Amino acid sequence: MTVQLHVGAVGTAGDLTPNSMAAAIYDALASQVPLGANEDRLPRQKLAIAIAAGVIGHLQANAGAFHVNVNDTGAAIDRSVKIEVG
Numbered sequence: 001m002t003v004q005l006h007v008g009a010v011g012t013a014g015d016l017t018p019n020s021m022a023a024a025i026y027d028a029l030a031s032q033v034p035l036g037a038n039e040d041r042l043p044r045q046k047l048a049i050a051i052a053a054g055v056i057g058h059l060q061a062n063a064g065a066f067h068v069n070v071n072d073t074g075a076a077i078d079r080s081v082k083i084e085v086g
Helices: 021-032 042-061
Strands: 068-070 077-079
Touching: 021 042
Parallel strands: none
Antiparallel strands: 068 077
């Protein structure tokens, strides 16, 4: 099974792309530091997008740092990791 990472973007309705890394970061930030009554959410959304882009870019650039060892047959099987972005 392949899972693609999505940075996300602000859509026409002003919401972040559902199931994107930016949306997850924005939601986590909002749970810790709620928006003020008159605070514009766009700067936080842009921050979440920038963080998501940086994290995904770093994962792609350093995919070789991940090592997966599957040991379910008695013999270890090494597999490489590919970071896919949609």
